[in-house]
Amino acid sequence: MARRTSQGLIRVGVVGIGRGYGFARAASERMGMKLVALCDVREEPLRAAGKDLGVATYTDYERFLEHELDAVILANFFHEHAPLAVQALAADKHVMSETAACFTMSQAAALVDAVEKSGKIYMFAENYPYMIFNQEMRRIYHTGAIGQFVYGEGEYVHPGPADFWNSISPGLAHWRNWLPATYYCTHALAPLMFITDTMPSKVNACVMPYRDDDPVGARRAVRNDAASVITVRMDSGAVVKLLQYHLRGEGIWVRVHGSRGQMENLRQGDSNMVRLRREQYHEKITTPREQIYLPNWPAEHQAAAAAGHGGGDYFMNYHFSQAIRTGKQPYLDVYRGVAMSVVGIQAWRSALADSNTFEIPDFHDKAARKKYAKDHWNPDPAQHTKDMPWPSILGNIKPSKAALAYAKKVWRKCGYTGE
Numbered sequence: 418m419a420r421r422t423s424q425g426l427i428r429v430g431v432v433g434i435g436r437g438y439g440f441a442r443a444a445s446e447r448m449g450m451k452l453v454a455l456c457d458v459r460e461e462p463l464r465a466a467g468k469d470l471g472v473a474t475y476t477d478y479e480r481f482l483e484h485e486l487d488a489v490i491l492a493n494f495f496h497e498h499a500p501l502a503v504q505a506l507a508a509d510k511h512v513m514s515e516t517a518a519c520f521t522m523s524q525a526a527a528l529v530d531a532v533e534k535s536g537k538i539y540m541f542a543e544n545y546p547y548m549i550f551n552q553e554m555r556r557i558y559h560t561g562a563i564g565q566f567v568y569g570e571g572e573y574v575h576p577g578p579a580d581f582w583n584s585i586s587p588g589l590a591h592w593r594n595w596l597p598a599t600y601y602c603t604h605a606l607a608p609l610m611f612i613t614d615t616m617p618s619k620v621n622a623c624v625m626p627y628r629d630d631d632p633v634g635a636r637r638a639v640r641n642d643a644a645s646v647i648t649v650r651m652d653s654g655a656v657v658k659l660l661q662y663h664l665r666g667e668g669i670w671v672r673v674h675g676s677r678g679q680m681e682n683l684r685q686g687d688s689n690m691v692r693l694r695r696e697q698y699h700e701k702i703t704t705p706r707e708q709i710y711l712p713n714w715p716a717e718h719q720a721a722a723a724a725g726h727g728g729g730d731y732f733m734n735y736h737f738s739q740a741i742r743t744g745k746q747p748y749l750d751v752y753r754g755v756a757m758s759v760v761g762i763q764a765w766r767s768a769l770a771d772s773n774t775f776e777i778p779d780f781h782d783k784a785a786r787k788k789y790a791k792d793h794w795n796p797d798p799a800q801h802t803k804d805m806p807w808p809s810i811l812g813n814i815k816p817s818k819a820a821l822a823y824a825k826k827v828w829r830k831c832g833y834t835g836e
């Protein structure tokens with residue numbers, strides 16, 4: 418049984434020193450945590466990070482798990498979280514995992530089994546619900562001010578110059594160079610689930626294909642498409658539209674229509690501001706028809722204001738620590754984590770099947786886990802067989818020679834020497 422430090426701090430180890438570095442720095446006494454170890458396969462930067470933070474470093478995950486740790490935070494590659502999470506749970510560690518929770522349906526089933534068997538805390542590190550405007554919209558929703566959830570939209574549109582993308586996607590095999598356009602859907606979906614307490618039940622998806630006239634794409638070693646639209650039927654009957662990824666016109670936007678009103682964060686100006694619209698037909702007028710304001714966080718306002726991703730990052734370590742202390746699974750538990758991750762997988766199936774409908778199973782149900790236990794379907798080109806899909810709607814597309822040469826130049830500048 419894991420013990421804590423003599424001061425009662427949760428001993429934390431972080432895997433992956435890119436995004437993971439932020440988690441590592443935030444694992445502070447204020448959070449009731451103490452960072453004790455880092456793990457990464459990139460030896461040189463790992464050693465520098467370990468020195469900087471004054472903690473042990475490991476290039477081998479199994480040896481890392483032997484360190485005296487209470488909790489592991491996974492910020493390794495997008496498509497490799499579930500196996501590492503299962504291993505950590507089996508080694509009696511609490512786990513917080515970055516997006517995605519799972520890369521296949523089989524992994525989803527195995528991860529839920531592992532959490533239930535271990536009795537440990539599992540948290541899915543979806544930070545977008547904890548942005549200030551999403552926390553406010555959850556508060557409003559639960560006052561009943563907009564009635565019942567009817568329709569929602571979530572957008573995660575994240576363009577950027579080629580040099581930026583190349584610098585964080587080193588190598589042709591890096592997941593950012595091939596991940597299908599439906600898979601990075603949790604930033605768009607999680608806020609809507611959080612605000613309305615609903616779960617996805619079915620999906621249909623369309624993909625906007627790769628374009629060779631995009632000057633960013635023409636400088637990247639990509640094998641995937643620009644963006645996708647996913648429609649999700651929620652378990653309440655509400656419908657949601659998700660839009661994600663490489664389009665021009667950056668924006669993180671959430672809109673919720675209820676039976677008595679509507680709310681969203683602003684598209685223009687300060688996108689942390691909330692617009693609440695209540696047409697109070699056939700009822701006593703209690704508020705102005707439209708209110709636009711900058712909300713507060715319901716808790717931890719000062720500290721959250723200083724954190725990344727609109728304050729959302731602050732609440733990851735905060736809720737993980739709270740869950741471990743109380744022994745109660747966090748809101749973003751394994752069931753919500755796999756449900757929103759599986760939306761990306763089933764949406765890819767839908768996009769490849771002319772937008773037909775695919776189910777999002779309820780993995781609380783053991784029969785659903787059994788049904789998908791052997792479903793290893795996935796678009797990783799490195800695992801490709803005749804039964805597996807390619808990562809683009811256009812099939813097995815390859816970057817042009819010029820694009821690859823340009824990307825390689827940037828990789829070399831960043832110290833990556835591989836192909």
Ligand SMILES: NC(=O)c1ccc[n+]([C@@H]2O[C@H](COP(=O)([O-])OP(=O)(O)OC[C@H]3O[C@@H](n4cnc5c(N)ncnc54)[C@H](O)[C@@H]3O)[C@@H](O)[C@H]2O)c1
Pocket residue numbers: 432433434435436437456457458459476478492493494495496497515516517542543544585726
């Ligand atoms: N929630 C957010 O806002 C947000 C933002 C950025 C990234 N992310 C997520 O964080 C994760 C990491 O992304 P990133 O931006 O750091 O880029 P990345 O995926 O390139 O970095 C992963 C890091 O993990 C290391 N790694 C990979 N496999 C490992 C293994 N088996 N053992 C030890 N180390 C290993 C790599 O060397 C690298 O340093 C991804 O899942 C990504 O989706 C989330």
